Amino acid sequence: MNNKQIAIIGTGVIGNGWIVRFLANGFDVVAYDPIDGAEARTKEVIEQAWESVESLGLHTDASHERIRFVSSIEDAVKHADLIQENVPERLDLKQDVLKEIDRFAQKDAIIGSSTSGIKPTELQIKLDHPERLVVAHPFNPVYLLPLVEIVGGKQTTKEMKQAAHDLYEAANMKPMIIEKEIEGFVADRLMEALWREALHLVNDGIATTEEVDKAITYGAGLRWAQMGPFMTFHLAGGKEGMRHMLKQFGPALKLPWTKLEAPELTEDLKERVINGCETHAGDRSVAELEHKRNAFLVQLIDLVEDYWP
Amino acid sequence: MNNKQIAIIGTGVIGNGWIVRFLANGFDVVAYDPIDGAEARTKEVIEQAWESVESLGLHTDASHERIRFVSSIEDAVKHADLIQENVPERLDLKQDVLKEIDRFAQKDAIIGSSTSGIKPTELQIKLDHPERLVVAHPFNPVYLLPLVEIVGGKQTTKEMKQAAHDLYEAANMKPMIIEKEIEGFVADRLMEALWREALHLVNDGIATTEEVDKAITYGAGLRWAQMGPFMTFHLAGGKEGMRHMLKQFGPALKLPWTKLEAPELTEDLKERVINGCETHAGDRSVAELEHKRNAFLVQLIDLVEDYWP
Numbered sequence: 001m002n003n004k005q006i007a008i009i010g011t012g013v014i015g016n017g018w019i020v021r022f023l024a025n026g027f028d029v030v031a032y033d034p035i036d037g038a039e040a041r042t043k044e045v046i047e048q049a050w051e052s053v054e055s056l057g058l059h060t061d062a063s064h065e066r067i068r069f070v071s072s073i074e075d076a077v078k079h080a081d082l083i084q085e086n087v088p089e090r091l092d093l094k095q096d097v098l099k100e101i102d103r104f105a106q107k108d109a110i111i112g113s114s115t116s117g118i119k120p121t122e123l124q125i126k127l128d129h130p131e132r133l134v135v136a137h138p139f140n141p142v143y144l145l146p147l148v149e150i151v152g153g154k155q156t157t158k159e160m161k162q163a164a165h166d167l168y169e170a171a172n173m174k175p176m177i178i179e180k181e182i183e184g185f186v187a188d189r190l191m192e193a194l195w196r197e198a199l200h201l202v203n204d205g206i207a208t209t210e211e212v213d214k215a216i217t218y219g220a221g222l223r224w225a226q227m228g229p230f231m232t233f234h235l236a237g238g239k240e241g242m243r244h245m246l247k248q249f250g251p252a253l254k255l256p257w258t259k260l261e262a263p264e265l266t267e268d269l270k271e272r273v274i275n276g277c278e279t280h281a282g283d284r285s286v287a288e289l290e291h292k293r294n295a296f297l298v299q300l301i302d303l304v305e306d307y308w309p
Numbered sequence: 310m311n312n313k314q315i316a317i318i319g320t321g322v323i324g325n326g327w328i329v330r331f332l333a334n335g336f337d338v339v340a341y342d343p344i345d346g347a348e349a350r351t352k353e354v355i356e357q358a359w360e361s362v363e364s365l366g367l368h369t370d371a372s373h374e375r376i377r378f379v380s381s382i383e384d385a386v387k388h389a390d391l392i393q394e395n396v397p398e399r400l401d402l403k404q405d406v407l408k409e410i411d412r413f414a415q416k417d418a419i420i421g422s423s424t425s426g427i428k429p430t431e432l433q434i435k436l437d438h439p440e441r442l443v444v445a446h447p448f449n450p451v452y453l454l455p456l457v458e459i460v461g462g463k464q465t466t467k468e469m470k471q472a473a474h475d476l477y478e479a480a481n482m483k484p485m486i487i488e489k490e491i492e493g494f495v496a497d498r499l500m501e502a503l504w505r506e507a508l509h510l511v512n513d514g515i516a517t518t519e520e521v522d523k524a525i526t527y528g529a530g531l532r533w534a535q536m537g538p539f540m541t542f543h544l545a546g547g548k549e550g551m552r553h554m555l556k557q558f559g560p561a562l563k564l565p566w567t568k569l570e571a572p573e574l575t576e577d578l579k580e581r582v583i584n585g586c587e588t589h590a591g592d593r594s595v596a597e598l599e600h601k602r603n604a605f606l607v608q609l610i611d612l613v614e615d616y617w618p
Contacts, residue, residue: 013547052603056610117564139528140545144606147527174527176520184566186516187524190506196562196571197502198538202581203572207495209585211485213537215496218456218483219448221533225609226617228522228530229500229507236449238322253505255426257493260569262505263512272511276518294361296616297453300534301365303612307605308535
């Protein structure tokens with residue numbers, strides 16, 4: 001029996017997404033949001049999303065009824081093992097809400113902020129117990145996409161980061177601890193680069209929004225569902241993988257294909273990238289990975305045709 | 310019965326990918342490559358790839374035996390309806406090979422270059438019949454990913470671009486005609502922006518290559534298999550879609566989340582982006598699109614777990 005209790009502060013799109021995920025994974029949830037109609041909206045979201053999380057597979061103790069709405073932050077957080085903060089993206093507002101949470105939460109409770117860009121060191125400044133504050137940044141829809149980026153501030157302890165990692169893992173997520181604080185963390189920086197390039201293409205009249213989208217879904221998007229940019233290029237390099245790719249396409253980094261300037265391709269960076277790919281590939285040869293990639297692609301293409309003909 | 314004949318000049322990774330696709334779609338293929346062992350290598354690739362294209366579905370007249378290797382460009386191209394050029398990415402080399410192709414090809418044959426970045430206007434300069442030269446840029450693996458970018462040079466006619474479009478469509482592809490010439494065309498510019506940001510993250514010690522890859526495959530990658538960046542944000546905007554997203558996240562374009570500077574978010578650009586999304590969505594509401602997206606995501610997540618546990 002999952003005895004852990006989660007408090008959700010702020011029930012917008014992200015807060016409600018968290019509620020569905022935690023309920024689906026057998027947790028108790030207490031929610032607070034000052035806006036009128038928040039509870040009714042949350043019930044709507046749970047109803048619409050429940051079919052999806054059922055298909056994915058519910059925890060034995062999961063119930064969409066194990067949720068209570070309360071009328072203060074204090075009531076929401078006082079018994080919680082984890083408090084997830086999801087208020088609008090403003091530093092002053094988040095700091096005030098986190099201070100209130102920190103005041104009433106149990107000392108060893110984890111506080112996770114869903115912020116997409118504010119550094120945890122800034123979030124934890126006003127807290128009496130800053131050591132348990134982490135950024136825990138999810139992706140929409142939160143109840144389906146498994147990625148959550150965990151970032152600690154200067155005062156966050158290693159133990160609390162690990163505790164946070166383990167708790168989100170218990171909610172069937174793939175938590176990724178990022179040791180260095182940087183705006184936008186990792187995933188959003190990658191998405192933002194692509195997004196800005198997409199805006200340039202539309203702005204310069206090269207492509208419509210629909211053409212940009214198709215350039216992704218008919219091409220690289222099919223690869224990115226199963227492997228990221230490094231592994232994709234590792235496979236494009238033939239037997240030698242990334243080592244060969246960098247030889248052949250290193251010079252392309254200087255081309256004006258995007259206004260984003262690439263870092264200098266030093267020997268050190270090359271080795272880091274090559275070693276990274278070879279470590280990730282492990283004992284699987286490029287040919288083996290290609291074989292699996294292709295089998296997956298065939299299934300994926302059929303799936304896309306079923307849902308988006 | 311598909312009577313069209315395709316000539317493949319240069320049988321590296323891309324050339325061989327084209328061979329498999331055309332054979333799988335019922336075409337006759339003639340190939341030429343000056344390197345020793347090219348024919349044996351091509352046979353290997355066809356063997357390894359045939360299972361995948363069979364699963365996807367072969368044309369009634371498809372046979373992996375309808376391929377001949379010849380010993381000159383002249384013999385390869387003289388009866389071809391389409392000649393696909395796949396020699397290394399060097400302007401002078403491509404210009405020379407294309408000149409040779411152009412000399413011996415039938416006047417109304419289409420010449421497609423697989424170049425990833427050289428402008429078609431530069432490729433067609435030395436040709437006697439430049440009007441039939443297009444860039445036809447595919448994505449690896451060519452026999453599975455359906456996207457091909459079609460770009461004409463200054464001397465390419467509208468009719469030849471359309472003829473090229475139709476022929477690649479007959480090879481079960483999703484051809485996209487791009488009217489403006491620009492380095493990297495559309496898809497590679499998007500991929501390059503993400504790639505350079507990825508390199509920065511590794512270079513600055515923020516993430517390993519594996520962490521960057523996971524940030525994609527556990528997050529946005531699952532969305533990009535079915536919808537591009539514009540439609541993804543349209544859905545993230547709730548009922549109002551992209552209009553609301555731009556209000557809420559327009560300011561984020563100024564943040565230093567990536568060194569890539571965004572274009573100015575003028576009223577004109579906003580309208581273009583909003584109209585683009587609303588046109589692409591058609592009569593499907595955000596809620597309907599979300600519902601379909603979720604159903605697809607559930608299947609996709611299961612699929613990923615089968616192949617990449």
